[in-house]
Amino acid sequence: METSRRKRDRYSHDDTAARDHRWVVVDVETSGLRPNAHRVLSVAALVLDADGMVKREFSTLVNPDCDPGPVHVHNLTRERLAGAPRFEDISRDLADILDGGTLVAHNATFDYGFLDAEFRRAGTSLPVQHRLCTMALSRRLELDVPNFRLATLAQHWKVQQLQEHDAYDDARVLSEVFRHSAALADSLQLPLPVVNCRSRRAVHPDSVPRVACDWQNPGRLTDAGLVQGMKVVVSGSTTTPRLTLASRMTVAGLDVMNQVSRQTSVLVCNDPIVQTGKVRKAMALDIPIVDEPQLEELLARVRPGVPKVATVIDVVPQPGMPLETPIVIEQSAAPAEIPARTWALAGQKPRLWSGRRVLLLGGNHLDGVLMRSRITQLGARPALNFTAAVTDVLVLDGGHDDKRMPRVTARQLPILSQEDVDAALDRGVVPPHMRLEAQLSAPVLSRGEVIDLPAKNSSWAVNVAWKAEAVGDESGMDPIDVDVVAFLLGPDDKVDTDDDFVFYNNPLVDDGVVELTVDGPSEQCVRLDLAGLPEDCHRIAIAAAIDGDRTFGDLGAVSVSVDGDDTTAATFVLDAGTTERTMVLTEIYRRAGKWRVRAVGQGYDDDLAALVLRYGVEVAEED
Incomplete structure (x- = not known):
């Protein structure tokens, strides 16, 4: 395995304000989840001005001439897509919208990956250098929401959503969510999470993409031939391009892997005399080795395999089961339509500061380690950044000189001292100046729990x-x-x-x-x-x-x-x-x-x- 990285660009991390970027809010609806196997069915792109308002729009259905996949989600049937343009027909106009912009999307890795794949199929490249994920931005802000779905964020920011999973309406809603989120980040002086989306390309792009196999592994290749579910690895050069050969084996029901293991059924290698790492490992494990012509003969008569049966993992705690640690936390019941957010320690009372988010200012590294550990013991979560979720601020030596103190004062957040933490741990005392209401949150674990x-x-x-x-x-x-x-x-x-x-x-x-x-x-x-x-x-x-x-x-x-x-x-x-x-x-x-x-x-x-x-x-x- 190659673990050393090639020289690559650093992530974008400048502290420029939102108005200094050309933001393009994007949403795509797709036929599935994998960019290399599935297709874009609709796309919307909205260019924002300096005030975060939409100044230019692009929206269209796309006909990829394939199974549209989850119609119950996006409502895009073959009939609706039949008269739509192909992606190559709209690629130039879409590129003009995106060119020079920073792509904004909800789960931006997904949207960027699909657009990148479609532009490649069209014989060109996606003209986007940077992207911003609104899920990552919402997490960085630590918004008080049960989850970070677009519908949840729309409700949080009071943005009306007219048609969920419609590319244009989702992009419209997202532009409003982004505008509010960026403004909050600016008020908190939190940098926006912009990344260079071309900085981490794989060093070995010809590795075979893994495709889930529906058949159980029957073991090693025998004289009886190939069986669906057998794990196959290719080493060295092949007459047929490796990706094409891998695709044929996948269609035949074989599980094509990139590396040799104890589970490998057969290794395909045209010249095993050249001792590659895969060949050496296969020989050490007594794994059969065949060449490409032999593989072609075997592929002509692949026998049916045994389908995999989905394994259901019961994660309900069993009575009398010994615990590895003194603490196991279980989620309390809640109505199906409302996600459960109240948590309790099994066999213990809720911890004193449960639900609070405490930011620590001042002190040295060891002070910070100690105090964050004590904050966790009280059930609160230590905050790493000054975010919307911070409920209290613990100030140690030098903390009053922190550049964030003016914002702490402006938000009228309670100021805690080390004495407050000591009193809470030793005597169960809640400081009178601490807010009485506590935000509901998930349990906070200590190291080892x-x-x-x-x-x-x-x-x-x-x-x-x-x-x-x-x-x-x-x-x-x-x-x-x-x-x-x-x-x-x-x-x-x-x-x-x-x-x-x-x-x-x-x-x-x-x-x-x-x-x-x-x-x-x-x-x-x-x-x-x-x-x-x-x-x-x-x-x-x-x-x-x-x-x-x-x-x-x-x-x-x-x-x-x-x-x-x-x-x-x-x-x-x-x-x-x-x-x-x-x-x-x-x-x-x-x-x-x-x-x-x-x-x-x-x-x-x-x-x-x-x-x-x-x-x-x-x-x-x-x-």
């Missing part, structure tokens, strides 16, 4: 963020470059294959079962579909690595939030790092029929290459 994920959700997003100021400062120091990575681990806590290492050059696993997205200069996300994970994946470890000689002591606290579609399962802040360059942030793992989340915070002084070796990733030459 564990929580069960609610049974009703299988899709989760692990959102990782750090101080917005860490991406650059006024001293001219280079921004701190952070990479979030994930490892899909077997029973031995090792990856089965290098494909199970998710990072900037391999951001997608098993057709989106695990996906890494970069949502802002200080925001990255690992999205998980737990129901789609292979049965031999027992644990997902999510970590962060700092490039170069900077450390987690330089970066400061890291925030982790485990978010579902409708609610947040848990949040925690990790800030004990000093000299470490890599850190395991969290683990999501199976235990006794449940999925659980652990706040880890284990750091190491060495780099990303050493971290991946610990998890069994092979650092070897590519072929």
Whole structure:
């Protein structure tokens, strides 16, 4: 696995005001979720003026001449699309709208990916250098909302939504949401999360895209021939282009992988005498090796396989089950139409400051680590930035001189002292000047604590963020470059294959079962579909690595939030790092029929290459 990065642009992190950008709000409706396999069915683009008002519009249906997919969502049937132009027919006009602008979208990675794929099919390129995700912006602002769906944000900002999942109406609503959000960010002096969307292209673009296989793996190739579900790996040059060959095998029902593992059924290699890393591993594991002509013969008679049966994971806590930690947190019941947001500790009273968001000003690094730990013990969540969600401010030595104090005073936020924290922990005293009302929020975990994920959700997003100021400062120091990575681990806590290492050059696993997205200069996300994970994946470890000689002591606290579609399962802040360059942030793992989340915070002084070796990733030459 190639872990060293090529030279690439840094993320955009300038502090220019919103009016200094040419914002283009975009929404697309699509036939599916994968840009390389599915198509754009409609697109809308709205150019905003300096005041955030729409000054130019573009909107059209698009006929890709394919199955329109989830018609029940977007209501775009083949009949409605039949008379619409093809994408290549509208690409020039759309490019004129987008050219030189910063693309604004809700889940911008999705919209950018689909437009990029469509422009490539049309024989040109998407003329967009930067993008902004309004989900990332809303998270950075820490808006008091149960989730970050567009409909929820529209309701929060009192924007009327006329037709959900209509590209034009969604873009119109989003332009209003963005205008309000950008204004709030400006008042809080929070930089907007603009990223360079061309900065992290894969070093090896010819890797075979993973496509979910519907058949169980029957094991190794035998004299009886290929069976649907067999895992096949290609090494070295091929007469048929590798991607074309992979597509044919996928259509035949085979599971095409990029790396050799113990589960590999057969390796395809025309010249095994050339000892590539894949060939050496296949020989060591006694995996059959065939050449391309032999593969062609085998493909002519692939036998039917055994369909996979979806595994249902019961995550309801079992009576009498021993706990790994003293604390397991369960979500309280709520009506189906209202997401549950009240949480309680099993067997314990709610913690004294539950629901509050406390910003710490002043003090040194060790003071900050200690006080954030004590704030968490009280049930409050330490805030990394001055956001809309901050309810109280804890001021230590030198904190009154912080540049954010005038805004704290303007918002009339309660000022807490270390004595207030001591009194709360020692005697259960709530300071009289602390606001009586507390915002409802998810449970806040301390390092090492564990929580069960609610049974009703299988899709989760692990959102990782750090101080917005860490991406650059006024001293001219280079921004701190952070990479979030994930490892899909077997029973031995090792990856089965290098494909199970998710990072900037391999951001997608098993057709989106695990996906890494970069949502802002200080925001990255690992999205998980737990129901789609292979049965031999027992644990997902999510970590962060700092490039170069900077450390987690330089970066400061890291925030982790485990978010579902409708609610947040848990949040925690990790800030004990000093000299470490890599850190395991969290683990999501199976235990006794449940999925659980652990706040880890284990750091190491060495780099990303050493971290991946610990998890069994092979650092070897590519072929």
